Amino acid sequence: MAPRVLVSDKLSETAVQIFRDRGIDVDFMPDLGKDKEKLAEVIGQYDGLAIRSATKVTAALLEKADHLKVVGRAGIGTDNVDKDAASKKGVIVMNTPFGNMITTAEHAIAMMFAVARQIPEASASTHAGKWEKSRFMGVELTGKTLGVIGAGNIGGIVCDRARGLKMKVVAYDPYLGAEKAEKMGVEKVELEELLTRSDFITLHVPLTDQTRNILSKENLAKTKKGVRIVNCARGGLVDEAALAELLKSGHVAGAGFDVFAEEPATDNVLFNLPNVVCTPHLGASTSEAQENVALQVAEQMSNYLIDGAVENALNMPSMTAEEAKVMGPWVKLAGHLGAFVGQMTDEPIKAINILYDGVVSDMNLAALNCSVIAGIMKRANPDVNLVSAPVVAKERGIQISTTNQDKSGAFDGYIKVTVVTDKRERSVAGTVFSDGKPRFIQIKGINIDAEVGAHMLYTTNEDVPGIIGTLGQTMGQNGVNIANFTLGRASAAGEAIALLYLDEAPRKDALSALEQTGLFRQIKPLQFDIA
Numbered sequence: 001m002a003p004r005v006l007v008s009d010k011l012s013e014t015a016v017q018i019f020r021d022r023g024i025d026v027d028f029m030p031d032l033g034k035d036k037e038k039l040a041e042v043i044g045q046y047d048g049l050a051i052r053s054a055t056k057v058t059a060a061l062l063e064k065a066d067h068l069k070v071v072g073r074a075g076i077g078t079d080n081v082d083k084d085a086a087s088k089k090g091v092i093v094m095n096t097p098f099g100n101m102i103t104t105a106e107h108a109i110a111m112m113f114a115v116a117r118q119i120p121e122a123s124a125s126t127h128a129g130k131w132e133k134s135r136f137m138g139v140e141l142t143g144k145t146l147g148v149i150g151a152g153n154i155g156g157i158v159c160d161r162a163r164g165l166k167m168k169v170v171a172y173d174p175y176l177g178a179e180k181a182e183k184m185g186v187e188k189v190e191l192e193e194l195l196t197r198s199d200f201i202t203l204h205v206p207l208t209d210q211t212r213n214i215l216s217k218e219n220l221a222k223t224k225k226g227v228r229i230v231n232c233a234r235g236g237l238v239d240e241a242a243l244a245e246l247l248k249s250g251h252v253a254g255a256g257f258d259v260f261a262e263e264p265a266t267d268n269v270l271f272n273l274p275n276v277v278c279t280p281h282l283g284a285s286t287s288e289a290q291e292n293v294a295l296q297v298a299e300q301m302s303n304y305l306i307d308g309a310v311e312n313a314l315n316m317p318s319m320t321a322e323e324a325k326v327m328g329p330w331v332k333l334a335g336h337l338g339a340f341v342g343q344m345t346d347e348p349i350k351a352i353n354i355l356y357d358g359v360v361s362d363m364n365l366a367a368l369n370c371s372v373i374a375g376i377m378k379r380a381n382p383d384v385n386l387v388s389a390p391v392v393a394k395e396r397g398i399q400i401s402t403t404n405q406d407k408s409g410a411f412d413g414y415i416k417v418t419v420v421t422d423k424r425e426r427s428v429a430g431t432v433f434s435d436g437k438p439r440f441i442q443i444k445g446i447n448i449d450a451e452v453g454a455h456m457l458y459t460t461n462e463d464v465p466g467i468i469g470t471l472g473q474t475m476g477q478n479g480v481n482i483a484n485f486t487l488g489r490a491s492a493a494g495e496a497i498a499l500l501y502l503d504e505a506p507r508k509d510a511l512s513a514l515e516q517t518g519l520f521r522q523i524k525p526l527q528f529d530i531a
């Protein structure tokens, strides 16, 4: 059945066409995002949800989203999505980090000009037939100092455009390297210095616990008299009430706000103050940006739903469609190795160590790690997937470590997974053959060569004659067909292992018959998702 996607915000219909062209069943309901009850009623039918900022993807909504695999944000900010709840539920959250950055940077620059020259008020006055030529005295941008808080994608473009306007640019961004700052032609400063030196301040940080209220009452008080402040990033970054007071007192000469602590903002402390220019969250609203983000989000969501490619996800390592093709068998192998050790381990797991050797060590290890962890975690929770597995492992305090090496041996590459518990360590290794089929190649340090099947039986025994016969005969007597039979033995310890690939899961009778022979130390039926 074709995957189903719901578009619940005002996305360009380009997205709808792309979903259709990719064979996805799409419902376009651009106002549904504002109606949380109705959205909750229908969300259970969909594999994908495409949104902008109006739809709130809360934990309560996700509770009802039984088939949801991906939330695609046609835009940048995902503060309207509960990403922790999505990860726990195994839902990928992706955005389009570049599609509207130029448009938003241009809006910030437009706001600076509008505030510097009081254009909206002058326009309103002129429309009213007042011709107040001497009322609107502005300031030039040339030669002024612009303080940019957050010099990422949008902040970086603002810096570039501001330098073109002959402004001096200082930037506060703890994650901006000195070399990058130099390349951008900006002076990297601490927040205190930015506040005291800037004639204009513009914000371009996401809203996080660290950035919330970054322009607090206290920080606003440190700004230069006559400063003009622009916020085209997120409401909540600036103390709006404190700013309103400073605008009234004349300490702040003007402000340009596109975003507000509460949106939609129909009433706000900044409204109707002199020289405050407001727009209703229009930063990304150009035809170019909306085409870009709609196209990108629809492509990304389709690629994920159809090919498993992960792009611009916030809660899962990326994997391009190309990588997904090449890595597909290795991702499967990683899951099987995880499933093997997971099913073999009944006690709490303390640590998971993953070794990548040879060709696989150059691949996207983050995605492979997720697959190993998901395979292991499924022993306790079959609903765990690649997105939720790392969250579940973290919640349980399991330490994950990886090693990658290139010690070419008998195989082009292999993965070895070891789980550590209080009682023991258990390991299994596997590879992918040239036919693209994953194989188990080592269990407990004993070499084997076993194809992976949906139903398998793993046994260990003292290395004595008669084991093959007993296994074959017992399965046969109980009507279980053996598709493949692999044996291995430790050279010194006298232990042997067998891994049988069966046409169906062995029934209890067959397992008790094996137990009754007294020949086996361990008899463990295993299941693998080979679909």
Ligand SMILES: NC(=O)c1ccc[n+]([C@@H]2O[C@H](COP(=O)([O-])OP(=O)(O)OC[C@H]3O[C@@H](n4cnc5c(N)ncnc54)[C@H](O)[C@@H]3O)[C@@H](O)[C@H]2O)c1
Pocket (backbone or CB within 6 Å): 076, 077, 078, 097, 100, 101, 104, 149, 150, 151, 152, 153, 154, 155, 172, 173, 174, 175, 176, 204, 205, 206, 207, 210, 211, 232, 233, 234, 258, 259, 281, 282, 283, 284, 285
């Ligand atoms: N008004 C709109 O319509 C609109 C449109 C697009 C994006 N946005 C918003 O603009 C903001 C920036 O988007 P972006 O694409 O440039 O993001 P980005 O991730 O590319 O850049 C954010 C920058 O902030 C920096 N940063 C993080 N924490 C910081 C801190 N505590 N102090 C200082 N700097 C910090 C990061 O290092 C990064 O360089 C986001 O909040 C986004 O939601 C608004």
Ligand SMILES: O=C(O)[C@H](O)COP(=O)(O)O
Pocket (backbone or CB within 6 Å): 052, 053, 054, 074, 075, 076, 077, 078, 100, 281, 282, 283, 284, 285
């Ligand atoms: O984060 C973003 O991309 C912007 O805030 C745009 O939001 P919008 O899609 O609701 O206009």
